[in-house]
Amino acid sequence: MVVTVDGLKPKAVEKPKTAEELAGCLSEASRAGQAVIPIGGGRALGMGDPPARFDLALVTTGLDRIVEVSPEDLTATVQAGVTLEALQAELGKARQFLPLDPFASPGHTIGGLLATAWSGPLRQRYGTPREFLVGLQVALPDGRLARSGGKVVKNVSGYDLNKLHFGALGSLGVITEASFKVFPRPLFEETVEASEPQLTDAWREARRALDLKLPPVALELVREPDRHRLVARFAGSEDGVRRMVRELVWAPVGEADFWQQHSRRRAGRWLRVAVPPEALRDVLQSLPEAASWWAHPGVGVVHWVDFESAQVAAVRAAAEDAGGSAVLLAAPSALKRELGAWGRQPATIDLMRRVKRAFDPAGTLSPGRYLV
Structure with a gap:
């Protein structure tokens, strides 16, 4: 596997298969004074300042097991190397989903999404992953595996691991497992759009959509060469969605796969x-x-x-x-x-x-x- 970060290549690449193996690699590297960069799906490797050193790439995609999905409890636990698409496919069997739709898709790993704090349009309704993250397992540089939240409530030195590691770009530890609250798939969805040549008019339309009794779960304003395009995604009961769409008086979206294309x-x-x-x-x-x-x-x-x-x-x-x-x-x-x-x-x-x-x-x- 060829890995580069801002033009730097590591001296070695490790792809452990278990959390324990990963923790061992990290501990050994730390004792040897090596610089380690955790890498998931590689979708966000451009984020962050150029590294000062890069000796070992610790690739998490070998941690690819869906540990547990509980449709009754609306929870899921997965290893960090599981892709978002694999998790969504598993949750979909029970008509559930994780409300996460990051850009630069597909191929994000769960650990990478948590380390970078990336989200997408569904943040409008559901917030960032931090809002539905309930537990983490993290490998620390000294080789310990620490847990917080979820089934085992154990903070390390009084710190809340969930909050500390979310968005820390793998600078404090390597996420090896995560547990989430998941959500039922909406009964009905509809996407509509409008366009305005001027930003002020587009902003007024956006505010009108957001002020509806049932606001869109996602609302995007896209600058295109000759217009400001607004795209709203409604979800809920069929009656409620159709009422909001009628009130908004926007047109059906032009592309059936708009949201998939947008996420790319x-x-x-x-x-x-x-x-x-x-x-x-x-x-x-x-x-x-x-x-x-x-x-x-x-x-x-x-x-x-x-x-x-x-x-x-x-x-x-x-x-x-x-x-x-x-x-x-x-x-x-x-x-x-x-x-x-x-x-x-x-x-x-x-x-x-x-x-x-x-x-x-x-x-x-x-x-x-x-x-x-």
Whole structure:
């Protein structure tokens, strides 16, 4: 398996088959002073700053077992290397699903999605995976396997593992197993769309959709060359969905597989801006006229792709001044070194550094890639 991260190749690649084997590899590498980067499906390897060192790629796709699915309890436990598509197929047998639809699909692993905190349009209704994550097993650099939440409630040194490892890019430990609350599939779904030449008119339509008694479970605003396209996904009872669609008076969506195609979006230059929802319109208006982007108006997120490097600083500053962030999900290594993948350091950076030292005192995991 050939693995590179920002142009760096590891000296070795390990693909363990069990959590215990993975923990052993990690412990051995830590004792040897090696730098380890955990890798899942490789869909988000462009995220993060260029690594300071890269000795061992610890590939999790060998941990591919669906441990338990309980339709009665609406829960599922899977190993970290299970793909989202494999989990959805298993849950679908009982007409259930995990409300997660990340971009750059297919091929995401569950562990990778949790480590990167990626989500998609369904965040509008269900939130991020953090909202339905109920338990984790994590391999720590000293070789321990620690659990939190789920069936076994055991925190390490008083820390909440679920919160710490979600979105930490594998800098504190390697996720080996996760348990989730899952959801029944909706009885009925319908997707409709509208388009407006001007952003102000498109924003007004988006607000009208979000203010419905039964808002859409997903609402996308996509900048296309000659229009601002709005796409709304409704789900629930057939009667309730049809009433909302009639009230909105949008047209049926043009593509039967719109959401599948939308989830495949990815780019070599990709900035995710997240701000309070009420600040998103100002951010969109600050983007260059010819910019390529898509946004989630209900949650305050816009994905801006194929940008020029000189355009980023002003948009990032505006987002951060509004209490948000602008994170590079993908970019050439030179651009990441110039701009930084993460932007302004958070107010909690000192606490984050203390946590890093507590979990990974030797700096084994993903050195240089994350904020700490």
